[in-house]
Amino acid sequence: GVRSLEPASYALADRTGRILRSGSYWNLRDHANGDAPSDRSTCVQNVGKLLQSSLESHLVSDVPVGLFLSGGIDSSALAILASRAQKGLDAITLGFEQKEFDETAYAKTLGKSLGLRHHIFQRTEADLLDEFPHFLDSMDQPSIDGFNTYLVSKAAHEAGLKVVLSGLGADEIFGGYPSFWQVPLALNLQRLSGLFGPGRKVFASLAGQLPSAHAEKLATVFCRPNHIVDLQLLRRELFLREHHQTFVANDPSLCENTGIANDLIQRLKSNVAGLDPESQISMLELQTYLRYVLLRDSDNFSMAHGLELRVPFLAKDLLEFAIRIPGKWKRPARYPKPLLVDAVAEIPKEIYARKKQGFSLPWATWIKGPLRPLFLSHLETRESWTTIGIDSKFPLKVWNEFLANPTRGRASRVLALCSLASFTKSHKLSAP
Known part of the structure; x- marks a missing residue:
């Protein structure tokens, strides 16, 4: 059979494939109890130094290295840090006709100020819909994530790049997700209800x-x-x-x-x-959603276009330092991710002070509209579901619940089932 190793782990096998010994050689938790930074200003300086060191090491390559530039805090910080070390870098930005998630104006302003070779690829809704079947075909595991990485990686490939830098990891170590306040709040509500x-x-x-x-x-x-x-x-x-x-x-x-x-x-x-609660959420985001979804999908969909994706925010030294930072310094005050913003002081205010847009595609609209025939072709094939051990009535139940109340979460459930059906059909899989 085939087994996957956990990150920072090893396995010793004999010639027959029998595992003789396995274990872990590094655990982030082992570094959480080290000396915490004594004051915030020193902490910010150390974060800045570690970020710069990481960027410089990630720029070492025998081919040109580019970067993804969305116009948000994380990619802007990457662009600034990378430009300190190397001038004239290639930056890849996707532009969209849907203004609610188009950030090209911010990316263009920053790219010009840094002297980047800025490649902006405009994509229409029709372009995105045309790519979706190819996205499904490129999966090496079923997923509901990664379409953004697939699209921007294709653009980087078209620009002639072989290596790119990504901002993955910044939200996890600098407190950028709503989970950093939502989960502790839910825990307190739960405790209150028990009284x-x-x-x-x-x-x-x-x-x-x-x-x-x-x-x-x-x-x-x-x-x-x-x-x-x-x-x-x-x-x-x-x-x-x-x-x-x-x-x-x-x-x-x-x-x-x-x-x-x-x-x-x-x-x-x-x-x-x-x-502390912030460090707990940081650890959990790093060891679950980032590990099993974001990094896996980013590797899958960048390699689908022959692209090596590098993640400077996940440098070992930076992680070992960040997990010791007191949680109170990660909490948003006047702006999100204050430690990162203060450590990379050149990030323009119009980028860090604005409301985060993110790359949230209109899946509900697409699934009800132009992608409906494709989704139904997967969901309605009863034999394919029973083959993998799923009740054939369940996918259509999820579909009908989505149609009755097309929320983002219910759209994601339909997308998950479509992804699973496409993958199992392509690979002729069945339940054991």
Whole structure:
């Protein structure tokens, strides 16, 4: 069989493939209890030095190195740091006709000020829709993420680049996700509900009635264990753990192999023990969503275009320092990711002080409209679902729930099923 190794781990095998010994040679948690920075200004200086050192080492290459420039804080910081070390770098920006997620104006201004060779690729909605089937075909594992990386990597390939820098990791180590405040808040709400006897059931019932796309998850908060790991995993869940038994075909025992393995949950709980809330979320984002989704997908979809993607924010020295930074310095004050913004002082105010746009594609609109035939062709094929152990009625149930209430979360569920169906058909997979 084929096994994948965890990051920073090894395995020793004999000639027959039998594993003789395996283990880990590095764990970020081992560095969390080192000396914390004594004051914020010194911390900012050290972050700046570590970032600059990382950028310089990631620019070493026998071919030109470019970078993705979106116009947000992370890619702007990368561009500034890289330009200090090397002039005339190539920068890749995607422009879109949908103004709600087009950031080319900010990227163009920064690129001009830094003297970058700036390649701006304008993409229409029709362009994106045409690429979607190719995106599905390029997957080496089913995923609902990575379409943005696929698109910008294709643009970098068209620009002649072989190596690019990405801003992955900045949100995880500098507190850029809403999870840094949402999960501790949910933990406190959960504890508060426990003070009122049957309060958890009451709170769960009330939360489930809220007119919100997140009502189902909010209600589930009061049904999960009172631990930050359980609530962080809930925040990232697509299909709630409580519903897994509804989609397995005929054999309830298949549920035992769904969701996150208990030994991983226990490892995560051990890794965050004793840390402040911000450092706990940082550790969890690094060791779950970044590790298993963002890095995996970025590697997959950049290599689909013959591109090597490098991640300077995830340099070992920087990670080992960042995990010791007191959480209070990572909290947004007047602007997000204050440590990063202060460490790279040249980031323009119009970039760091504006509301984050991000790359959130209109999946709900597309799935109901131009992509509807493609999605239904995957969801309606009953035989393909039973072949992989999924109740053939479940995909259409998810589809109908989406049509009745086309929220972003429900669109992601439909996208996940389409991705899974496409992958299993292409690779002729079946349940064991």
